[in-house]
Amino acid sequence: MALLNQQEQAQVAEAIANVERITDAELVTVLAPQADDYTYIPLLWASILALLLPGAVNYFGQWADIHQLILSQWGGFIALAILFRLPQIQTRLIPRAVRHWRASNLARRQFLEQNLHHTKGETGMLIFVSEAERYVEILVDRGISAKIPDVFWETIVNRFTARVAQNETAQGFIECIASCGEELQRQIPASGEKNELPNHLIILD
Template sequence: MSLINEQEQQLLTEAIQRVEGQTNAELVTVLARQADDYRYIPLLWASLLALLLPGAVNYYPAWLNPHQLILSQWALFIGLALLFQIPALQYRLIPRQVRFWRASNLARRQFLEQNLHHTKGETGILIFVSEAERYVEILVDRGISAKIPDAYWQAIVKQFTAQVRSGNTAKGFVECIEACGVELKRQLPATSEKNELPNHLVIL
């Protein structure tokens, strides 16, 4: 099931077309459900707890023999591994730095996979959202970064992130596209009609 319905996707496409009609920049929007499945992290927590807890409980007095201790560790590992697969609980086990690191890596891969580094004049701009991580990033090619400082994008990202956290991802996308267009029109006004990259939302 799509995170954004077809009507909302059409609004995004129209917003991109409006901005690209007034600037030489090439905008691409990407929406990911999540940047990673993080299966290894619940297993890591289950392994760690299963290794330490039975031994700590059994330290003094020792009421389990070595065979029983090993069985209890295995049972606890299996139980915790299954419990930690619950999405709401799994998400709480993942450090914020890990979530953002994975989302940031995915954003950079998408910049390359969507060919934003091959545009004429190096004017590609990626607006990336990973919804599970509540992560937003704007990546621009050298033709844009030479004219517009990073601080401009950071302010837009902050506002967009708040919309994603509130569940207004589609509205946030449109507002973000329009906010990017304000400075893009001023610094990189359209000099010719072109459309090198798709205008539709890419959903991963």
């Protein structure tokens, strides 16, 4: 996982500017390194395993010392909690449905926080990416959804998601913006000069 460098961010901003010259849509791009820290999930797994594993050993091995059992459970919990915080392990502990749910919630919050629901003609569009979850979503306001069905964006999102999985997020952004621009130009062509929202890529902390 690698966030975009300055040159790549400039390329994304240029791609947005090019599209906004040919359509009334207002594009905003947001990149999040991760949608959530998921602290509770590694702790939950550590708690379950720390309770079950020593308990199973005690059941089959018949430990005589209850204090030793308790110490092994506490020691196991601490060791597993630290181990499960490693990013390469943590990601595998979190169900895909949970990761996508958290990323989807963040995308919707960003749609509101970036004022995409207040554009003239209701033509705001958010292209959102959360790299850790390999999650891509396109959200549009009513002015766009009235002319372009949501299902249209699915193929574009799938292509972009494949780029993110290959650590080609910058190229994915550029291709996605261009593909969106082609349909936006056909359905919502530019009626005049306007630029209500920032063109630069927004990278969340």
